[in-house]
Amino acid sequence: MDLSRQNEAPLYDALERFRRLRVVPFDVPGHKRGRGNPQLVEFLGQKCVEVDVNSMKPLDNLCHPVSVIRDAEALAADAFGAAHAFFMVGGTTGAVQSMVLTACKHGDKIIMPRNVHKSAINALVLCGAIPVYIDPKVDTKLGIPLGMELADVKKAVEANPDAKAILINNPSYYGICSDLRAIVDLAHQSGMMALVDEAHGTHLYFGDDLPLNGMAAGADMSAISMHKSGGSLTQSSLLLTGASVNEGYVSNIINLTQTTSASYLLLGSLDISRRNLALHGRESFAKVRSMADYAREEINEIDGYYAFGAELINGGSIYDFDVTKLVVNTRGIGLTGIEVYDLLREEYDIQMEFGDLSNVLAYISIGDRLQDIERLAGALDDIARLYAKPEGNFFSAEYVTPIVKATPQEAFYAEKIKLPLQETVGRICAESVMCYPPGIPILAPGEVITEDILAYINLAKEKGCSMQGPESEDISELCVLK
Amino acid sequence: MAKKSLDCWFEEMHTDNVKMSIRVDQHLYSGSSEFRRIDVFDSPEFGKFLTSNGNVIFSEQEEFTYDEMIVHVPMAVHPDVKRVLVIGGGDGGVARELSHYKEIEVIDIAEPDKMFVDVCRKFFPDNAIGLEDVRVRIYYEDGLRFLRRCKDKYDLIINDATDPLGHEAGLFTKEFYGNCFKALHDDGIMVYQHGSPFFDEDEENCRAMHRKAFRSFPINRVYQAHIPTCPAGYWLFGFASKKYHPLKDFDPERWEKRKIKTWYYTTHLHQGAFMLPKYVEDILTEEE
Numbered sequence: 001m002d003l004s005r006q007n008e009a010p011l012y013d014a015l016e017r018f019r020r021l022r023v024v025p026f027d028v029p030g031h032k033r034g035r036g037n038p039q040l041v042e043f044l045g046q047k048c049v050e051v052d053v054n055s056m057k058p059l060d061n062l063c064h065p066v067s068v069i070r071d072a073e074a075l076a077a078d079a080f081g082a083a084h085a086f087f088m089v090g091g092t093t094g095a096v097q098s099m100v101l102t103a104c105k106h107g108d109k110i111i112m113p114r115n116v117h118k119s120a121i122n123a124l125v126l127c128g129a130i131p132v133y134i135d136p137k138v139d140t141k142l143g144i145p146l147g148m149e150l151a152d153v154k155k156a157v158e159a160n161p162d163a164k165a166i167l168i169n170n171p172s173y174y175g176i177c178s179d180l181r182a183i184v185d186l187a188h189q190s191g192m193m194a195l196v197d198e199a200h201g202t203h204l205y206f207g208d209d210l211p212l213n214g215m216a217a218g219a220d221m222s223a224i225s226m227h228k229s230g231g232s233l234t235q236s237s238l239l240l241t242g243a244s245v246n247e248g249y250v251s252n253i254i255n256l257t258q259t260t261s262a263s264y265l266l267l268g269s270l271d272i273s274r275r276n277l278a279l280h281g282r283e284s285f286a287k288v289r290s291m292a293d294y295a296r297e298e299i300n301e302i303d304g305y306y307a308f309g310a311e312l313i314n315g316g317s318i319y320d321f322d323v324t325k326l327v328v329n330t331r332g333i334g335l336t337g338i339e340v341y342d343l344l345r346e347e348y349d350i351q352m353e354f355g356d357l358s359n360v361l362a363y364i365s366i367g368d369r370l371q372d373i374e375r376l377a378g379a380l381d382d383i384a385r386l387y388a389k390p391e392g393n394f395f396s397a398e399y400v401t402p403i404v405k406a407t408p409q410e411a412f413y414a415e416k417i418k419l420p421l422q423e424t425v426g427r428i429c430a431e432s433v434m435c436y437p438p439g440i441p442i443l444a445p446g447e448v449i450t451e452d453i454l455a456y457i458n459l460a461k462e463k464g465c466s467m468q469g470p471e472s473e474d475i476s477e478l479c480v481l482k
Numbered sequence: 483m484a485k486k487s488l489d490c491w492f493e494e495m496h497t498d499n500v501k502m503s504i505r506v507d508q509h510l511y512s513g514s515s516e517f518r519r520i521d522v523f524d525s526p527e528f529g530k531f532l533t534s535n536g537n538v539i540f541s542e543q544e545e546f547t548y549d550e551m552i553v554h555v556p557m558a559v560h561p562d563v564k565r566v567l568v569i570g571g572g573d574g575g576v577a578r579e580l581s582h583y584k585e586i587e588v589i590d591i592a593e594p595d596k597m598f599v600d601v602c603r604k605f606f607p608d609n610a611i612g613l614e615d616v617r618v619r620i621y622y623e624d625g626l627r628f629l630r631r632c633k634d635k636y637d638l639i640i641n642d643a644t645d646p647l648g649h650e651a652g653l654f655t656k657e658f659y660g661n662c663f664k665a666l667h668d669d670g671i672m673v674y675q676h677g678s679p680f681f682d683e684d685e686e687n688c689r690a691m692h693r694k695a696f697r698s699f700p701i702n703r704v705y706q707a708h709i710p711t712c713p714a715g716y717w718l719f720g721f722a723s724k725k726y727h728p729l730k731d732f733d734p735e736r737w738e739k740r741k742i743k744t745w746y747y748t749t750h751l752h753q754g755a756f757m758l759p760k761y762v763e764d765i766l767t768e769e770e
Contacts, residue, residue: 298627348656374626375652381630382660 001079006278011072011271014059015051015264028054028261051264062087062262063255072271079278080205080224081215082240084247086254087270089262092199093119095223095239097126098254099195102221102245103165104129106409111156112167114402115145117197118434118469120167121408121444128409131444132160135401137317142308142329143358145440146317147178150186157190165193168219171200171211173354173438174361175325176318180217188218193245196222202230203324206281207289211320220245229288229324229365232273236266284366288324291373292364295326298377304332304384326362328380334389337361338463340380343387348379354437357463403448406481411446416479418471421457424449427480432469435460441469449478492523494537496713497681502538504528504711510605515597517649522605528711530605532573534598535648538711545575545609548675550747551707551755552719553579556638556671558737558752559726563637567592567665569625569653570642573602578612582742589618590636592628594649626652632665639666641674646687654691659698659722669725676704679762680714688718693769695722703728704766705755707746718762729756 025032034041034049041049055061060069069087076085088095100123104110107128112120114133124131134152136145148168157163166187171177180196187194196214198204202224204213214222222240226232239254241247277284296307306329310321330340341355353363362376405428406414416430426448433443442460443453457475461467467475491503504525511522521533529542540548553576557563565588568576572593580589591613593599599620603610613620621628625643639662646654662672674695677688696702699722709717721728734749758766 298630301631371624371626371649371652374624374630375655375657378626378630378652378655378657378661382657382664385660385664 001081001278003278005075006079006275008075009072009271009275010068010075011060012268012275014068015268018053018058019050025053027056048265051268053264054261059264062089062267063258063260064251069267072267072274075278076238076270076274077240079274080238080240081213082222083243083245084241084250086239086241086250087262087267088237088239088254088258089235089266090237090258091227091235092197092223092225092237093117093122094254094258095237096120096197096199097123097257098239098250099197099221099223100124100129100165100167101127101256102250102253103193103195109160109163110165110167111153111160111163111192113145113148113169115172115440116167116169117199118432118439118441120197121432121441124408125412125445126409128407129164130407131404132156132163133402133404139312139318142306143331143356144174144176144327145172147172147176147319148183149316150179150182153183153186157186157192161190163190163192165195167195167197169197170214171198171204171322171325173200173440174327174359175200175322176312177211177320177322178317179319180212180214180219184214184217184219193220194218195220198222199225200228200322200325202226202228202277203281203285203288204322206277207285207324208282209289210285210324211322215240215242218242221250226270226273228363230273230277231366233266233269236270236273238270285324288364288366288368291368291370292324292326294370295362295364295373295376298373299326299328299380302377302381302384304334304388305330305380306332324364326364327359328362329359331358331391333384333387334391335383335387336463338465339387340383342464343383344376344379348375348382350376350379356435356438356465357459400450400452402444403450404446405448406446408445411481415482417482418477418479420477421454421475424478424480425451425454427478430479430481431471433457433467433475433478434469435465436468437466439468443469443478449480487526492525492533494533497683500681500713502711504531504538511601513597513601515595517595517598520598520601522601531711532602532606534645537645539644540573540575540609541711542606542608544709544711545573546745547707547709548717548719549575549579549609550744551705552576552640552642552673552675554737554742554744554747555705555719555728555752555755556640556673556721557583558734558749559723559728559732560637560669560671561726561731561733564588565636566590566638566640567629567632567636568640568642569593569629570644570650571640572599572620573606573609574612575609576612576640576642577615577618578609581612581615581617582740586617589615591618591620592623592625593620594622594624596622624652625650626658626661629658629661629665632661634667635665637667637670639670639672641672644675644677646677646691654687654694656694656698659695662722663698663724666724671724671726672699672720672722674720674722676718676720678713678717679765680716684713685765689765689769691720692766695720696770699723701725701727703756704758704762706758706762707755729753 031037096119184194224238337355337359344350531541643650643653701723
């Protein structure tokens with residue numbers, strides 16, 4: 001990274017220059033710097049509304065950048081150690097899908113862990129590629145899916161030597177990391193692309209003593225959620241590519257689905273946040289890390305909770321752990337993570353990132369203060385005091401190897417009928433079912449519905465997980481192949 | 483020749499539209515700790531006063547009001563207080579009032595801001611004298627953190643924090659009241675600053691406090707005092723109790739026998755303090 005250049009923010013500067021010119025708008029958007037929509041100004045502020053503008057020559061165009069956006073993207077590539085960086089306004093969903101669509105076309109195989117984000121599986125619906133799933137090991141005590149074991153990836157590669165790519169989730173939602181370098185090397189040796197979903201790993205590029213990042217591991221493409229630990233606005237992300245990838249082709253792929261009205265609020269925030277990460281990332285993430293360590297210490301003193309950390313590392317399914325993540329296992333107090341998540345929000349005004357059947361997860365960032373960590377610890381203590389139950393028999397999140405009878409695309413577009421949940425056993429599902437967060441499909445199009453899967457879905461519903469995917473709003477029915 | 487006063491004024495906004503101004507003779511101190519900016523002024527009317535981030539925290543002329551009200555009200559109700567925890571209170575005023583009670587054995591103070599304690603020692607010796615009592619022990623630690631480790635430890639907890647925003651925000655939360663409940667004995671009492679109910683912008687905080695405390699303790703009452711430098715000069719305190727009712731279990735004779743000299747509190751006032759204006763009663767009932 002060339003620190004001297006990282007001080008620049010060409011897109012942000014262009015927007016500020018443009019703001020000061022007070023150009024008369026006869027183009028879209030129709031609110032015309034807010035004058036046409038005073039309530040919008042009230043809601044968001046004049047400054048914000050003034051830079052909500054359309055692409056134009058001085059501000060470049062995201063679909064084919066030649067000036068300030070291109071320069072901002074070049075700086076981002078430099079900051080992340082990539083050959084090229086694309087500013088993405090469709091979230092990391094857009095970035096992940098573009099990666100998959102770049103690597104695969106109809107009928108190609110792609111090796112991926114089953115616990116991928118729905119965006120990866122949905123990309124398969126779009127292009128008709130075939131998933132080869134790897135069983136993510138599950139820690140049944142903690143109730144979390146783990147990383148990909150090298151041996152399992154090797155087996156999949158040997159069984160599918162014609163696969164076009166390996167997709168790796170690194171780190172996972174829970175901060176679990178796989179042996180990224182070994183998997184990337186294996187992919188390249190076998191003539192496959194290595195794609196990394198680093199939605200939860202922006203900080204791996206800037207912090208010390210954190211797990212290896214995708215570009216450093218030699219990956220071909222990587223999807224980065226700048227709006228998670230990068231500090232930019234929601235829905236803004238980056239797609240990074242390595243030297244061996246044809247960036248012109250990637251650009252065409254992105255433009256297949258990208259909006260032609262990219263928001264400058266999102267783009268500007270990417271530029272500013274990139275600069276911030278490059279110049280201050282190291283110290284910021286050191287602070288984040290020490291807050292997370294402190295939080296773990298304090299929470300582990302409360303009976304019944306287990307905030308796990310690097311002690312889990314086992315060199316295989318947990319090759320490394322992202323210590324900036326705070327995951328608290330709640331089984332010890334007899335409550336599911338989702339119940340603790342709801343209590344924290346409803347009774348204590350604390351919004352956690354996510355709760356599943358056994359854990360709650362907090363995203364610690366540079367925006368947090370020690371006093372907020374004290375509040376979290378105090379609230380968890382109070383919840384244990386008021387609501388703890390004897391540790392029950394928990395539904396262990398066993399990974400059930402999916403029985404894939406059709407490709408996602410075939411199943412999604414097949415002739416289907418809608419049936420009540422309990423009548424779907426043995427049928428092939430035509431849609432996805434997942435809890436959101438985390439947005440990892442419990443059931444994906446093309447997979448056979450089993451009793452175990454239905455039991456899991458019913459349990460999740462009962463415990464209050466927000467569920468998504470099927471046409472049926474209350475998930476009482478599923479579309480299955482005729 | 484008569485001494486001429488300076489035309490120098492300290493001002494504090496009580497709302498966007500209401501301002502309090504105090505003529506100032508000297509600006510005695512200005513400094514910043516990791517938590518806040520602290521200033522000390524000397525004024526003709528209020529004597530010396532201390533501000534935190536531009537808000538008056540206490541003045542020599544009125545500190546007796548809240549130190550007495552936050553100590554003698556619960557002490558005149560609870561029959562046998564041995565162990566007290568003060569959260570905040572680094573100036574020593576609360577400790578000073580507590581020291582009048584011979585039966586108290588332990589006065590723990592949890593005050594994270596050491597600079598605040600040092601400044602008070604230097605400029606407000608009449609308050610800081612409270613910190614010299616042998617039973618006082620100061621813990622320079624975040625109040626919420628200190629409390630988390632306490633179980634069934636105190637008879638009385640006094641929450642002297644006044645600002646629900648800023649670094650003391652954690653002391654106005656549901657988890658704080660819950661942790662206090664856990665830290666108190668079975669018949670423990672917690673008293674706390676309950677803000678001012680008059681102006682719109684203070685009302686929401688006041689409501690929130692009652693709403694949260696109400697769900698944590700079986701007995702919850704609110705009492706009032708007149709404090710000139712706070713918004714509208716009208717201030718409330720919360721009395722949260724596991725067992726004792728502030729009026730039904732109040733023992734005025736027993737308190738009178740102690741012969742403690744006060745400037746604001748009397749056993750008559752004790753009862754009157756719990757008699758609130760209708761609009762304040764309504765605010766509290768609505769949050770119950």
